[in-house]
Amino acid sequence: MAAADGLAMYDKTRQIGSQIRVEDYAPLVKRIAHHMMLRMPACVQVDDLIQAGMIGLLEAAQKYDSSRGASFETYAGIRIRGAIVDEMRRGDWAPRSVHRNARRISEAIGVVESRTGRDAQDAEVADELGVEINDYFAMLRDSSASRLFSYEEAFGDDETSISTAGTGSDHASPLEGIQRSALKHSLAQAITQLPEREKLVLALYYDEELNLKEIGQVLGVSESRVSQIHSQAALRLRTRLADWRGED
Numbered sequence: 001m002a003a004a005d006g007l008a009m010y011d012k013t014r015q016i017g018s019q020i021r022v023e024d025y026a027p028l029v030k031r032i033a034h035h036m037m038l039r040m041p042a043c044v045q046v047d048d049l050i051q052a053g054m055i056g057l058l059e060a061a062q063k064y065d066s067s068r069g070a071s072f073e074t075y076a077g078i079r080i081r082g083a084i085v086d087e088m089r090r091g092d093w094a095p096r097s098v099h100r101n102a103r104r105i106s107e108a109i110g111v112v113e114s115r116t117g118r119d120a121q122d123a124e125v126a127d128e129l130g131v132e133i134n135d136y137f138a139m140l141r142d143s144s145a146s147r148l149f150s151y152e153e154a155f156g157d158d159e160t161s162i163s164t165a166g167t168g169s170d171h172a173s174p175l176e177g178i179q180r181s182a183l184k185h186s187l188a189q190a191i192t193q194l195p196e197r198e199k200l201v202l203a204l205y206y207d208e209e210l211n212l213k214e215i216g217q218v219l220g221v222s223e224s225r226v227s228q229i230h231s232q233a234a235l236r237l238r239t240r241l242a243d244w245r246g247e248d
Helices: 003-013 022-039 046-063 072-091 096-116 122-129 133-146 151-155 160-164 174-192 196-207 212-219 223-240
Strands: none
Touching (some): 022 072, 122 133, 133 223, 196 223, 212 223
């Protein structure tokens, strides 16, 4: 969307009413953008995410209906995240080699864990892939940004229905609801079985909503290492939930 269009929407949005001042929620956009940088490629700048998020915020202000019971901040957060994800999807940045390597890593983790009966270690996965450990870490960094497995996109938020209410989307069938519930239960179980550091990174990222730098400070490691740990946790979960994803 062009900057002029964004400004026009902004001017229109300010007319909605005195209860919502869009500019008051700009910090929310920045916080979400910095938080979502974890799954973005290195070529993406946080300003790109903020710009996309601002469009989501403006759309939220236009469509918000307080009678549905959700606070504006909750509703806006959903719209902001959705706008950022949609913008990155349109970019279609990831080359096929990134997807291929992510699948190779997932398969290697499965082979090692089947053979050893325990969590696969970094060096073991690298050996199984036939690459040096630093090359393995580079593959993890690329895979983390490709969003081949995303907790938020795959399982969403309990309040996701707020964002689709009134849009004409069909409601999920009872069977779909049961399947979704079972999948989330399986995911929760799989997370409890992750190595402690991987569990901690997921908890800090998804529950506490810390960004890469903040998680690195907690763990005493670099932002790059946090990205690697997150990616390996995601690929390990992908391996263990392969039946749900319809993969061999």
